[in-house]
Amino acid sequence: MSPLRSNQIILKDGRRLGYGEIGDPGGSPVFYFHGFPGSRLEIELVSHYLEETKMRIIAPERPGFGLSDFKKGRTIGEWPDDLLQLAEDLGLDQFAVLGLSGGGPYALACAWKIPARLTSVVIVCGLGPVDDAEMLRQILWLNRFGLSVARKSVILSDRLVSLAAIFIRHFPEKIIEHLLKRMPSPDQEVLNPPGVREILSQSFREAVRFGYRGPAREVILYSRPWDFRVEDIRMAVDLFYGEEDTIVPSIFGKRLEKMIPRCQASFFPHEGHFSLILNQWQAIIEKLI
Numbered sequence: 001m002s003p004l005r006s007n008q009i010i011l012k013d014g015r016r017l018g019y020g021e022i023g024d025p026g027g028s029p030v031f032y033f034h035g036f037p038g039s040r041l042e043i044e045l046v047s048h049y050l051e052e053t054k055m056r057i058i059a060p061e062r063p064g065f066g067l068s069d070f071k072k073g074r075t076i077g078e079w080p081d082d083l084l085q086l087a088e089d090l091g092l093d094q095f096a097v098l099g100l101s102g103g104g105p106y107a108l109a110c111a112w113k114i115p116a117r118l119t120s121v122v123i124v125c126g127l128g129p130v131d132d133a134e135m136l137r138q139i140l141w142l143n144r145f146g147l148s149v150a151r152k153s154v155i156l157s158d159r160l161v162s163l164a165a166i167f168i169r170h171f172p173e174k175i176i177e178h179l180l181k182r183m184p185s186p187d188q189e190v191l192n193p194p195g196v197r198e199i200l201s202q203s204f205r206e207a208v209r210f211g212y213r214g215p216a217r218e219v220i221l222y223s224r225p226w227d228f229r230v231e232d233i234r235m236a237v238d239l240f241y242g243e244e245d246t247i248v249p250s251i252f253g254k255r256l257e258k259m260i261p262r263c264q265a266s267f268f269p270h271e272g273h274f275s276l277i278l279n280q281w282q283a284i285i286e287k288l289i
Helices: 040-050 076-090 101-113 133-137 141-152 154-170 172-181 185-191 194-207 213-223 251-259 274-279 281-288
Strands: 005-010 016-023 028-033 055-060 095-100 118-124 237-242 263-268
Touching: 005 076, 016 040, 016 076, 028 076, 028 101, 040 055, 040 194, 040 274, 040 281, 055 076, 076 101, 095 101, 095 281, 101 118, 101 213, 118 281, 133 141, 133 251, 141 154, 141 213, 154 172, 154 194, 154 213, 172 185, 172 194, 185 194, 185 274, 237 251, 237 274, 237 281, 251 263, 274 281
Parallel strands: 028 055, 028 095, 095 118, 118 237, 237 263
Antiparallel strands: 005 016, 016 055
């Protein structure tokens, strides 16, 4: 398996868009949308699963994350426009999209805006609209607090995220240790190997490589009404959720299943947030290609 390859393109508005690539260069193309906080480095979590699979995984970084320039006032619904420019640069007419956790809304935006270009859409433990109080109550208190603050005050949210970015940049291992203590046993098991935690630490640190503005804007976007309606998605979407997930509880998947007209959802009773993508990767691949 070839190592992760990192690159950038220049978009039409002059911004740089960073991305990572791994897998078979001639394989079926899949755009992987990283979680939060996250970066292109996140795809190394699944690198060893690709040895027997003809897949080409490309992980673009959203504005303000990793190697991608910040874009003031961006929206979730604008993301497919950046993605199409990357696809054009790579010579890809059609491709699949996989949205993990905080990348879920961006995969849904692609299903809504550019369905003709997509071969499949898969959401794994993906965040949905957070306009329901009952759903928010089931999220880890730290995430719930951050989303609640972002909904009420952009200024206060920016200050909180800027402080969090300092810790993420300098102490990502401590943050992961803190999360581990509050995660269900399936997540603790898959995150125990030092190599896995190292990949996550590097991905977290890379997310704030050039500052906090990208993640700060992301929290605002998550917390408020999106600029497109999930109910208007007309292509088929596959959902995967772990019933023991405390970061993005399965209630998000159950709600999205009702909102998306053509949707097939799979719920796994003994999987958490991180364990889901690692333990169920084969099932995810089958839906992608």
